[in-house]
Amino acid sequence: xxxxxxxxxxxxxxxxxxxxxxxxxxxxxxxxxxxxxxxxxxxxxxxxxxxxxxxxxxxxxxxxxxxxxxxxxxxxxxxxxxxxxxxxxxxxxxxxxxxxxxxxxxxxxxxxxxxxxxxxxxxxxxxxxxxxxxxxxxxxxxxxxxxxxxxxxxxxxxxxxxxxxxxxxxxxxxxxxxxxxxxxxxxxxxxxxxxxxxxxxxxxxxxxxxxxxxxxxxxxxxxxxxxxxxxxxxxxxxxxxxxxxxxxxxxxxxxxxxxxxxxxxxxxxxxxxxxxxxxxxxxxxxxxxxxxxxxxxxxxxxxxxxxxxxxxxxxxxxxxxxxxxxxxxxxxxxxxxxxxxxxxxxxxxxxxxxxxxxxxxxxxxxxxxxxxxxxxxxxxxxxxxxxxxxxxxxxxxxxxxxxxxxxxxxxxxxxxxxxxxxxxxxxxxxxxxxxxxxxxxxxxxxxxxxxxxxxxxxxxxxxxxxxxxxxxxxxxxxxxxxxxxxxxxxxxxxxxxxxxxxxxxxxxxxxxxxxxxxxxx
Amino acid sequence: xxxxxxxxxxxxxxxxxxxxxxxxxxxxxxxxxxxxxxxxxxxxxxxxxxxxxxxxxxxxxxxxxxxxxxxxxxxxxxxxxxxxxxxxxxxxxxxxxxxxxxxxxxxxxxxxxxxxxxxxxxxxxxxxxxxxxxxxxxxxxxxxxxxxxxxxxxxxxxxxxxxxxxxxxxxxxxxxxxxxxxxxxxxxxxxxxxxxxxxxxxxxxxxxxxxxxxxxxxxxxxxxxxxxxxxxxxxxxxxxxxxxxxxxxxxxxxxxxxxxxxxxxxxxxxxxxxxxxxxxxxxxxxxxxxxxxxxxxxxxx
Numbered sequence: 001x002x003x004x005x006x007x008x009x010x011x012x013x014x015x016x017x018x019x020x021x022x023x024x025x026x027x028x029x030x031x032x033x034x035x036x037x038x039x040x041x042x043x044x045x046x047x048x049x050x051x052x053x054x055x056x057x058x059x060x061x062x063x064x065x066x067x068x069x070x071x072x073x074x075x076x077x078x079x080x081x082x083x084x085x086x087x088x089x090x091x092x093x094x095x096x097x098x099x100x101x102x103x104x105x106x107x108x109x110x111x112x113x114x115x116x117x118x119x120x121x122x123x124x125x126x127x128x129x130x131x132x133x134x135x136x137x138x139x140x141x142x143x144x145x146x147x148x149x150x151x152x153x154x155x156x157x158x159x160x161x162x163x164x165x166x167x168x169x170x171x172x173x174x175x176x177x178x179x180x181x182x183x184x185x186x187x188x189x190x191x192x193x194x195x196x197x198x199x200x201x202x203x204x205x206x207x208x209x210x211x212x213x214x215x216x217x218x219x220x221x222x223x224x225x226x227x228x229x230x231x232x233x234x235x236x237x238x239x240x241x242x243x244x245x246x247x248x249x250x251x252x253x254x255x256x257x258x259x260x261x262x263x264x265x266x267x268x269x270x271x272x273x274x275x276x277x278x279x280x281x282x283x284x285x286x287x288x289x290x291x292x293x294x295x296x297x298x299x300x301x302x303x304x305x306x307x308x309x310x311x312x313x314x315x316x317x318x319x320x321x322x323x324x325x326x327x328x329x330x331x332x333x334x335x336x337x338x339x340x341x342x343x344x345x346x347x348x349x350x351x352x353x354x355x356x357x358x359x360x361x362x363x364x365x366x367x368x369x370x371x372x373x374x375x376x377x378x379x380x381x382x383x384x385x386x387x388x389x390x391x392x393x394x395x396x397x398x399x400x401x402x403x404x405x406x407x408x409x410x411x412x413x414x415x416x417x418x419x420x421x422x423x424x425x426x427x428x429x430x431x432x433x434x435x436x437x438x439x440x441x442x443x444x445x446x447x448x449x450x451x452x453x454x455x456x457x458x459x460x461x462x463x464x465x466x467x468x469x470x471x472x473x474x475x476x477x478x479x480x481x482x483x484x485x486x487x488x489x490x491x492x493x494x495x496x497x498x499x500x501x502x503x504x505x506x507x508x509x510x511x512x513x514x515x516x517x518x519x520x521x
Numbered sequence: 522x523x524x525x526x527x528x529x530x531x532x533x534x535x536x537x538x539x540x541x542x543x544x545x546x547x548x549x550x551x552x553x554x555x556x557x558x559x560x561x562x563x564x565x566x567x568x569x570x571x572x573x574x575x576x577x578x579x580x581x582x583x584x585x586x587x588x589x590x591x592x593x594x595x596x597x598x599x600x601x602x603x604x605x606x607x608x609x610x611x612x613x614x615x616x617x618x619x620x621x622x623x624x625x626x627x628x629x630x631x632x633x634x635x636x637x638x639x640x641x642x643x644x645x646x647x648x649x650x651x652x653x654x655x656x657x658x659x660x661x662x663x664x665x666x667x668x669x670x671x672x673x674x675x676x677x678x679x680x681x682x683x684x685x686x687x688x689x690x691x692x693x694x695x696x697x698x699x700x701x702x703x704x705x706x707x708x709x710x711x712x713x714x715x716x717x718x719x720x721x722x723x724x725x726x727x728x729x730x731x732x733x734x735x736x737x738x739x740x741x742x743x744x745x746x747x748x749x750x751x752x753x754x755x756x757x758x759x760x761x762x763x764x765x766x767x768x769x770x771x772x773x774x775x776x777x778x779x780x781x782x783x784x785x786x787x788x789x790x791x792x793x794x795x796x797x798x799x800x801x802x803x804x805x806x807x808x809x810x811x812x813x814x815x816x817x818x819x820x821x822x
Contacts (some may be wrong), residue, residue, distance in 0.1 A: 050549040247553070254551060317530075409649030413660045413802065416755030418717075421661075423802055454800070480802055485756075 054176060055249055055312035057159060058169040058304070062331025071147045072156055080201070083208030087111075092471030093433040100210050106472070112394065115431060117401070124390045128383055134265065135379035139371045141271040141349075142262050146326035149258075151251050154202070154244035155310060158195060165191040169307055195245040196237070203236030249311035252324060259321045266319075268352040271370045273325045275305075275316040275347050278359040283316075286340065298342050305329035305347055315347055325349075400438065401429035402502040404511040411516035412495075418485030422515050426477040428502060430469035436504050439466050440479070444498040445515060448484040453477055469504075481515060609633075613789045617670045620796055627796060634797025637790050641782070650801050654761055655777055660801045663757040666690055667746045668805035674795035678788075680781030681749070689781055692737070692749040694774040701771070705729060710767045716742035716754035720764075 085097035087110055094101065099108040107114040107122065114121050136143050145152060165187055166172045178184055207229045208216060219225035220233075243251055252259060266272065280299030289296040299316070306314045308329060313322040315329045333347040349367040350358075358364060407423040415421055430436050441464035442449055450461035461482065469475045483496075496515040502508060526535045528546055536545040550558075568574065572584040608629045612620070620627045638650065645656045652658035657665065666676050676690060683689040701709065705725075712726025731740065737750035744752030751759065759777070760770050782791050798804070 049552045049555040052552045250551060250553065254554065407649070409647070410651030410658070410660060413651075413658070414756050415661055415803075416663045416752065416757055418756040421802065423660075 053312070054172075055310065056162075056169045056172040056176075057310045057312070057328075058307040058332075059163060060304075060308040060328055060332045060335070062328075062334060064327030064331045068147060068156060068326060068328075072153050075148065075150075075153055076157070080205045083205065083213040090433045092435075094212060096212055098209060099212070102210060104472075113431065115429070117429075118397070121390060121394065124386055128386050128390075131379060131383045131386065135376065135383050137262055137265045138270065138373075138375045138379055141266060141273075142259070142323070142325040145252065145259065145262065145324035149324075151243065151256070152310075152324060152326070154198075154240060155248045157198065158244045158248070159310060161191060161194050161198070165194070192245070195241050199237045199240035199244065200233070202240045203233040206236050207232050249322065252311060253322050259324075263321065268356075269370065269373055269375075271325075271349050271351055271367060272319055273315060273323060273327060273330060273347065274319070274350050274352070274355055275299075276345070276350070276355065276358065277316070280316070280346050298337065298346050300336065300340060302336055304332040304336055308332045398507045398509060399431040400436075400502060400504045400507045400509050401427075401431065402440075402500060402509045402511045403427045404500050404513045406513050406516070412518060414518055415482070419482050420485075420487075420515075420517055421480055421482045424479045424481065424500070424513060426479050426500065426511075428467065428469050428475045428477060430471065430473055430475070430504070432471065434471050435468055436471075437466055437468050438502055438504040439464055440477070441465075441501045441503070442481065442498060443501050443510070445481070445496060446483065446487050448487070449481060449498075449515075451479055451481045453479050483515065483517075487517075609789055612792060617674050617792050617795060620670065620792075627800075630793045630796035631800045633790070634793035634795070634800075637786065637794050638797055641786065642794070650798065655759065655775065657759060657777075658757070659798050660803055661757060662803040662805075663752065663755060664746060664803070664805065665744075665751055665759075666749050668799070668803060670795055670799050670804070672746075673798050673804075674792060676779065677791045677795055677798075678781065678783045681779035682776060683778060683781040686781035686783065690749060694737075694770075694776065696773050697733070698772045701729075706768045706771055707764075709734075709771060710764045713742065713753050713767055714764060717756060719762075 082098050083096065086095050087097035087108075088095055089108075093113070094108060096108065097110050099106075101108065105116045112121075133144060162172060166175050175184060175187070204220070207220075211229070216225060216229065220229060247255075278297075280297045282296050283299040283301040284296035286300050289300065305316070306312070306329075308331070309315070310326060310328065311322045311324055313320055315323060327349065329347050330345075330349070334344040337344050337346055345364060349370075351370045354362075354365055354370070403426070405425045405427075407425070411422070413421040413423070426440065428438055428440070430438070440451070442451055450463065451465060452458055452461035453465060453467070455467075456465055458480075461480075465479075467475060467477060479500075487496075494514065495517050497512065498515055499510050499512050501510045527533070528535060528544075531546065531548075533546045533548050536547045538545040569582075570584070571586045572588055573581040574584065575582045608626070611626060612630050612633075615623070615626060620630055638646075639648070642650070646652050646659055647656070650659040662668070664672070666672060666681065679686045679688045679690060681690045697706075708723055708726040709729045710726070711720045711723050712730050714720035715722045715726070730738075730742075734742075734753075737745055737748065738753050739745055739750065742753035744750050744754075756762070758766065760766055760775060782794075786794070
């Protein structure tokens with residue numbers, strides 16, 4: 001169905017002067033590249049709104065395009081395939097490699113299992129993600145926007161669907177303007193059906209992260225899955241269909257806060273995609289330049305950089321919020337420069353500082369050298385330190401945990417024979433995927449101190465108690481501790497400090513608490 | 522808007538506002554945004570028709586759906602009651618002494634009792650059920666009228682010295698004001714304190730105790746739970762354990778009153794309250810095996 005693409009034809013002769021590189025010289029391409037209001041409703045003398053416009057970006061090949069293909073393949077594969085990876089954890093835990101088990105409050109990621117009380121790991125990852133964005137921005141500018149942002153990846157995917165059904169830029173623009181006939185309607189319905197299929201697959205993949213994927217898939221198609229699953233799929237299908245299929249660059253330009261944040265983080269040392277105007281201006285066609293070589297720069301004003309842009313901006317106007325720095329215009333311009341026999345890099349990744357230097361006559365510098373600046377290293381240092389901290393915490397964490405909460409009301413209980421009893425609520429965590437026997441013992445209380453639980457009656461009170469904690473579970477244990485009469489605390493206000501020690505095979509944990517005593521009368 | 526000024530790079534009109542040299546542009550909205558705005562207006566109109574919206578003199582307009590947050594709450598409470606109904610019926614059908622043999626049911630009863638306790642009991646017995654002078658502590662192992670599940674349930678149902686309940690528990694400590702002089706009171710108080718080892722025994726006090734007190738409090742002051750006679754040989758004193766407090770209680774005793782909850786709470790709630798009180802750490806098993814002597818043995822281990 002794809003229309004022939006001009007660029008797929010054999011390379012034209014360099015001197016072919018009237019080549020319409022981008023279709024921009026065609027009648028329908030005459031619209032201004034800047035978002036000038038084409039159609040405005042007057043309201044008190046000013047434009048109320050700006051008419052919608054569709055970006056029909058032209059196909060281009062080159063290193064950046066191939067890089068984008070690779071990133072798209074990797075990110076989409078990770079997204080769609082990850083929930084289906086199996087990971088054996090034994091009989092007491094799910095066998096899905098990556099699982100956010102909200103119902104049981106567990107987060108599984110391969111060999112790592114995160115409990116709610118360890119949420120600082122997730123917080124740490126989020127902090128790393130935030131600093132990682134600072135790091136990437138200070139090193140390579142808006143690379144996130146250009147390559148890895150889901151909105152960019154899915155927009156790219158949907159634009160390729162457009163290209164498959166309706167052909168390249170010119171054909172798509174023509175079809176947009178064509179009246180609604182059978183052919184156009186059929187094409188549009190087919191295309192939207194593919195949009196919908198992709199969107200549905202995207203929404204469907206999302207829920208697989210929150211439940212066992214094969215089971216959920218079976219349930220989903222048999223109508224027995226949780227209503228939340230259907231609602232989530234419906235919402236995500238709708239948003240993917242709408243944001244990827246129709247809103248596209250409008251999301252980046254109007255909705256997303258990230259371009260604004262990034263603009264604030266960029267400085268003259270940041271890598272941006274830039275048009276080297278001192279080299280390109282005065283723009284002019286090859287024909288004009290041939291007649292009067294001294295008056296014209298390298299830019300032949302072919303508009304190909306505008307035509308390939310997925311957000312429809314003209315990079316030659318300089319930095320702007322719509323530029324996601326995907327580098328496709330670099331691919332386009334390098335190609336034109338090669339075919340016209342000029343040096344590549346009229347549009348290129350460069351820093352504003354480097355641009356000023358080059359304008360003053362300095363030689364071009366490889367873009368990667370822009371990475372070597374203190375800010376990048378500081379961000380990297382902070383980022384790596386947090387990562388190392390998390391890894392250390394992960395490597396040294398134990399799979400047992402004990403917390404203790406003494407009863408505060410009443411703090412102590414005087415018994416008939418003058419013994420004093422305190423009650424404590426203990427939480428015993430068994431973070432291993434098997435049931436374990438754990439021993440809770442008293443440490444540091446005077447002789448005669450005993451403990452018992454609701455399950456173990458007073459007759460069997462002793463210095464320690466053994467309890468079985470289920471696999472992957474927290475056992476809440478109410479524990480009574482009793483001191484015989486006539487034990488004196490050094491200071492009744494503070495009570496007797498002591499320790500509960502939890503031992504499970506080779507692991508142990510302890511929790512400090514206090515035994516409250518009555519005041520002497 | 523007579524003299525329009527246009528921003529050169531963007532071709533957009535200035536609004537006319539300026540802050541520190543930064544001027545505001547009248548950038549037009551994208552059309553989809555305008556349509557979104559219209560959609561919100563339509564949503565608002567539909568909402569006003571369907572839901573309570575306009576405040577009137579005493580209430581808001583009702584809305585055609587008849588929705589109210591109070592109705593939501595009532596529905597949620599009905600749903601919660603319905604979800605609990607099975608367990609509640611099971612507790613109602615289980616005799617209280619058999620509750621502990623079903624730990625899950627016991628746990629449900631204790632949880633329900635804890636909630637009811639916070640509403641009905643904390644006023645006298647305190648939020649931690651620890652009581653205060655004159656109001657018994659429910660956590661300890663000292664029970665005036667018995668600490669088994671059955672006995673606690675009886676006390677809850679019929680109350681103590683609650684005249685309106687026919688089967689209420691009642692006893693009476695006579696006032697010895699006028700019968701004993703100061704020296705006698707002092708001797709008797711000394712004997713009472715000696716029962717728990719806090720004073721030296723004296724023969725006068727012992728004789729007075731045997732004559733006047735042992736019938737209800739037991740010859741050794743061990744108490745008589747069947748008739749609510751408090752134990753005097755332990756560390757727990759409802760009205761204070763100092764010599765002055767005890768003397769006061771001999772001359773002009775105070776008597777606490779516990780309301781009968783039969784008729785005020787349904788039997789299941791009373792049963793759950795009994796389970797909760799029993800679970801506070803001092804509950805006795807149906808056949809208590811001399812609990813007073815038990816603790817020291819363990820303490821000596």
